[in-house]
Amino acid sequence: MTTDGAARELRDLIEARVAAVARRDAGALAAQQAGDVLAFNVLPPLRLRGADEVAPQTEAWFDAYADGPGYEVRELHVDADGDLGYCAFLYHVTGRLKSGADVSMWVRATLVCRRRDGRWVVVHDHESIPWDPESGQGLAGLSPDDDAERGN
Structure with a gap:
């Protein structure tokens, strides 16, 4: 069961993540990750293993945008037991790529976190987008409102 302090610290971790994306600060995002983080990104x-592999991918993600990326977190759920916790949420990425294409996609994310040396770090980052088995295509354009319309 999450203590109020652990829940607040994990929420702060996500708020700092959102702020780092807004600043396009890959270093701040890397500082939230354990050196041996395992990442399954979109x-x-x-897969990527280690902050030294994740950081260049983050820089490339930022560099692809002429405007953005916007990064809005919704439906954040946190829980922790001792020094192990998780954050599960949806995030909406928006912006315009340097290619001129507009981006508006929803991503599902789960971060497994461990408290090390008194602070929470991400030890596993797993992101995904819904997939349509009929077309074989990702459905990144879905939104949480689509689920509400279906009664989920």
């Missing part, structure tokens, strides 16, 4: 490759 962008290729399938």
Whole structure:
């Protein structure tokens, strides 16, 4: 069961994440991650191991945008037991790529966090987008409102 202090600290971690994306500050995002983080991000490759692999991918993500990326978190759920916790949420990415394409996509995210040396760090980052088995395409354009319309 989450203590109020742990829940606040995990929420603060997410607020700092949102602020770092707004500043396009890959270093601040990397500082939230354990050196041995395991990341399954939306962008290729399938997996990254270690903050030294994740940081260049984050820089490339930022560099692809002419305007943005916007990063809005919704439906944040946190829980912790001792020094192990998680944050699960949806995030909406918006902006305009340097190619001229507009981006508006929803992503599901779960961060597994561990308290090390008195602070929470991300030890596992897992992101995904819904997938349509009929077309074989990702459905990043879905929104939480689509679920509400279906009664989920």
